Amino acid sequence: MSGEAATDPAPAVLGHPARPPGPETSLPFRQFIVKAHGRCNLACTYCYLYAGPDSTWRTRPPAAPADVLDRTATRIAEHARAHELTDVAVVLHGGEPLLAGADTLADFTTRVRERVPAGCAVHATVQTNATLLTEERLAVLAEAGIRVGISLDGGTAAHNRRRVDHAGRPSWPAAARGALLVAERFPESYAGVLTVVDPTLDPVETYESLLALEPPALDLLLPHGNWSAPPPHLGDLRHGDWLCAVFDRWWAAGRRETRVRLFEECVALLLGLPASTEALGLAPFDAVVVETDGSIEQVDSLKSAYPGAAWTGLDVFRHTFDEALRHPGVAARQTGAAALAAQCRACPLLRVCGGGHYAHRYRAGHGFQNPSVYCADLQRFIRHAAARLTAAAALEPTQRDGGTP
Amino acid sequence: DSDEPLDLELREMLWGFDNSF
Structure with missing residues (x-):
């Protein structure tokens, strides 16, 4: 919007659960x-963004x-102060954020770091499909302290x-080149790989x-879907079983690969113990999005x-992030x-499952106050992990360095 | 086959947004 008011119509459906009675105790973003x-x-x-029901990106x-990037940097610093x-974490996202140019990403990140108060660390990451990664671009990102x-x-x-x-045309040849370039030449910049679970693929072979x-880290994301638009291949616990198979391969490896x-x-x-993921648990969520027109979403x-x-309905030109809270x-x-x-x-898995990913709870006419469309898959996976952990807890102690007692 | 009870590095920032690291 570059300084103009947000023009999106207010959505006809919100469906978010009402705030419980009591004082407002929002956590900052x-x-x-x-x-x-x-x-x-x-x-x-x-793709849930470009092939999904929402077309506001158009x-x-x-x-x-x-001016949007400049104002966003100022708003982030204002919120931090x-x-x-x-x-604070700054996630450079898209679309494909590298289409904006590595220099633009570096300049923006530098601007945020310059504006936040002294003593506030800025953890920056770019999330990319890897097809546009080159040695030169990776060097720019590394110099700016942006992980990939x-x-x-x-x-x-x-x-x-x-x-x-x-x-x-397949993206794999270019993506593979980019991923290997990060792993081999810029390992200190390598944040990890996000993978959407495809239950038609062999889980262990995929892992x-x-x-x-x-990758120093992986995350396995359940495909987005909900009760009104169920994800493909839902049923027969295929997603849950897929996760269990990978868990067993990871758990029994003899070392943390x-x-x-x-x-x-x-x-x-x-x-x-404390945990933080959108997929599980009850931890409060503290992320917010700034769109290319400055809309806060x-x-x-x-x-x-x-x-x-x-x-x-908010934007960085007219509103603070506090208003979005x-x-x-x-x-x-x-x-x-x-x-x-x-x-x-009422579920015995409540504190672990936490209802699953918020988006997966939606049901047209009922909003978001429903179990996850993956409820059965999550139960299968969580109980499986609990069983493996219980069995491990019964093992004999050994030395912390892995030697024999 | 859900009503059965489950028995209570792992830290420093916890970043909960799953569509990145």
Whole structure:
């Protein structure tokens, strides 16, 4: 919007659970997802953003103009100062953020670092499909202290068959080049790989192919879907069984070959330790999005539910991030079990499952106060992890260095 | 086959946004 008012119509449906009675106790945002570019050079067949129900991206500028980025940096610093934050995360996202240029991403990140108060660390990451990564661009990102997260569905061409460009050509050759370049030349910049679970693929083969890319971390994301638009292949616990198979391969490896966020956060929750993932648990959610026109929105995954689901009506030119904290959708994700369906609140897995991903709870006419469409799959996976952890707890002690007692 | 009870590095910032690291 570059200084003009937001023009999106207010969505006809909100569907967020009402804030429970009592004083407002919003947590500040600490994660700022900045849409450096709103288009993508790929056209993945399952993309919830470009192939989903929400098409607001069509009305927005392809790249974030300079004034939007400048104002966003100021708003982030303002929020950090107001809440005395010691750490904030800046996630450079898209679309494909590298379409904006590595220099633009570096300049923006530098601007945020210059404007936040002294003592506030800025953790910057770019999330890319890896096809545009070159040695020169990676050097620019590394110099700016921007880590690189990569989106891939496995470590082979077959695994990535749904990740194609706008002409239908496979993205894998370019993505593989980019991923290996990060792993081999810029390992200190390598944040990890995000993979959308495809239950038609062999789970262990997929996991092992990803290990070949040497990621320091992986996350396995359930495909976005909900009760009104169920994800493909839902039923017969295929997603849950897929996760269990990978968990067993990871758990029994004899060494931690890579960090798997979903698995490790599940272990944390089972043991009563702090955890933070959208997929599990009851931790308050503290991320907010700035679109290429400066609109302040909720996270993109909500757009898989219905058109305008992420809309707030706010923008960085006229509003502070504090005003976004009062949006009912933001508030609902900070109230823990109070925002969940009665069935979830009565479930013995509540503190671990947490109702699953917020977007997966949606049902037209019922809003978001429902169990996850993946409820049965999550139960299968969580109980499986709990059983493995219980069995491990019965093992004999050994030395911390792995030697014999 | 859901009503059965589950028995209570792992840390420093916890970043909960799943569509990145």
